[in-house]
Amino acid sequence: MPLRDLRSFLADHRAAVWEIDQPVGLRHTLTALQHELDNSGRFPVILAKRPQAADGSPLGNRVVTNLTASRELTAAALGIPDHRQTAFWFARRSASGIDPLVVKAVDAPVQQIVWEGEQASLQRLPVLTQHQLEPGPYLTAAHATTYDPDTGVDNTAIQRCWVLGERRMTWFPYPTTHNMRNLRKFWARGEPCPVAFWIGHHPAVLLGSQSKLKYPESHWRAAGGVLGEPLRLTPSRLHGDKIMVPADAEIVIEGFSPVDSFHADGPFGEYTGYLGPQVQAPLFEVGCITLRRDAIYHDYGSGLTDMLVPDNMAMEGKLYQMVKAVAPSLINVHVPTEGRRFHAYLQFQNPARGEARDALAAALAYRRVKTVVAVDEDVDIFAPQSLLWAIATRVQWSRDGMIIDGLSGSNLDPSLPEGANTASKMGIDATLPPAPRPGAPRAVPPVATVPPDSIQRARELLASAGGESWPRA
């Protein structure tokens, strides 16, 4: 099987890639393109071949963004035949990991070029400034790998980094993250924390390395599980085999986080679609940068579908596992991008009495989820009009709404009361009541439908009609 990396993915899906040959500004313009595409419901991968710095000067490396904005394309990258099967597929695949394969530096494309000393400048990379009010350029697809000094077990997570200068940046591991635990352990010993940030890989590796795991537990096995083959790793140049990095990544930035060194960070565009406030973040000092020849710099459009799609797909797998344990009639889960990461839709096949509400309670325990809707199998959880129809016609709020206060939530939720540490959440049971007895119809009005042969004839008529000029709304 040929190696699977960012380049193989782009080559395999050329028709979905928009290659931009003219110069494109890194300050806001590429991100503005993503906003426009999101708003018009189009999701090409963007490959900017001539990125321009803020002063108009060209930068050597190409930029890929919008890599995972399309659910269909991201599912294809994972080998999922239909994106609507993500929940079940992800639940199964991420639970079965594959051990990584270690290769020598000479066999690691990511170390083909090494920038050291004065050469190791972050300002040589085509880093984007995405939104207004952000203080400068941010790495948005940098996977920070650290390790637990007690056990040696590594951890990987995407953490944003504000480029402050040639060899200095912030990085923001949220206080409860495993990377922050590792950082604190090093600092408690009076030692700088070693970190390697790797950028650019096959989308399956990107999603697999984001799997939610216990502490301490390496992400490489999970990444291999999602990739479907061993992830190739190589020792980092500065940290050796204590921090391995993906051999087929595009760029690796290595260095240390000096003890007790912080800097202001943000405001920064978040998955909610709002700017998160300025916070305090650890500093990082660059030791060296390694790259593939003609490296492609990967950027995630923060708060755009580019970033929401992969994380929401992984959430679907996790929710499926959580809910299936208490509600065996669960058949599918969708975390729609229009709900950011706050909405989840659960689909059931003939749930027993009480089962939908059990499922709602279980799903609301997922920290980021704030609103969960349970529906039957005749409702398309990937079509908002279908879901809203179920809510409109199958819900009496005093009976079917379930509000639970004081559950864990996202502190980025702009609607939280000041000082709140927990969230108020809602479950909506939009399923139909079960039939009074097996074989009998449910005691509800039948859905108005037409027979399948009539639908087929209608489709044939429409196919021959054209209709490009007909009103869309």
Added chain:
Amino acid sequence: MAQGMKTAAPAAAKPGLLRDTPGAAWEKRGNTLWLSCSHCQTWFPVSVALTRPGATPACCPQCHTKLPLA
């Protein structure tokens, strides 16, 4: 259940009629009365008004058999 589906006639409070069973206030219950045609066994929803004295007979949407419920 799809419209027009035919099953064996169920036992019900009234011949051919089916309504949901009572339960706790927080449990979902259906509000619709269903009738199974005694001739072709097609299920269809009927208004409770058709069960009241003096009401017109129900009419099976499939075979048009008249079905007095009052």
